[in-house]
């Protein structure tokens with residue numbers, strides 16, 4: 191299976207965080223494990239993603255949680271469809287609400303691993319819980335409400 195954002199329709203693939211068609215963006219890639227029902231996004235911040243020297247800027251961490259959550263919501267809504275995993279398009283979600291808890295300073299250098307789980311799902315809305323690890327240490331926790339883009343918007 192490819193990453194979730196690979197399956198977004200072209201018109202939904204320009205997001206600064208996770209759009210595969212945005213060369214200036216982070217291009218976060220989220221993988222969904224259908225058996226564990228868990229998502230995973232890995233990202234290595236660049237040296238300029240600095241808060242204070244040695245630590246990652248919180249806004250970048252929030253972006254990671256944000257796009258990782260919309261992708262997790264997308265995969266969770268894809269589960270409701272009869273088409274196979276490796277066949278697009280995937281539903282596209284936007285973020286209705288985003289909570290981020292910065293538990294510890296996140297060191298700049300290691301690859302960050304965001305792990306997401308579906309806390310709630312209805313036909314249109316998914317609540318996603320995310321944990322971000324740096325070198326195996328949990329530094330950030332997130333919770334997002336993501337909502338499927340209404341039919342006929344963009345795409």
Ligand SMILES: CCCCCCCC/C=C\CCCCCCCC(=O)SCCNC(=O)CCNC(=O)[C@H](O)C(C)(C)COP(=O)(O)OP(=O)(O)OC[C@H]1O[C@@H](n2cnc3c(N)ncnc32)[C@H](O)[C@@H]1OP(=O)(O)O
Pocket residue numbers: 201202203205257260282283284285286287312314315335337338339340343344345
């Ligand atoms: C990017 C802007 C999108 C605009 C669309 C343009 C056309 C599409 C083209 C290209 C899209 C590409 C997309 C890339 C996206 C990348 C990721 C981001 O960066 S997202 C950017 C930040 N997020 C927003 O800007 C959302 C702005 N908000 C909204 O558009 C609406 O408020 C929306 C769609 C989120 C919900 O509004 P309702 O009127 O359609 O739906 P209701 O019925 O009110 O809510 C649905 C469910 O969500 C809950 N909900 C809504 N807002 C909530 C909130 N703030 N907190 C918690 N729950 C909330 C409600 O309680 C309801 O839940 P119950 O079904 O009853 O269980």
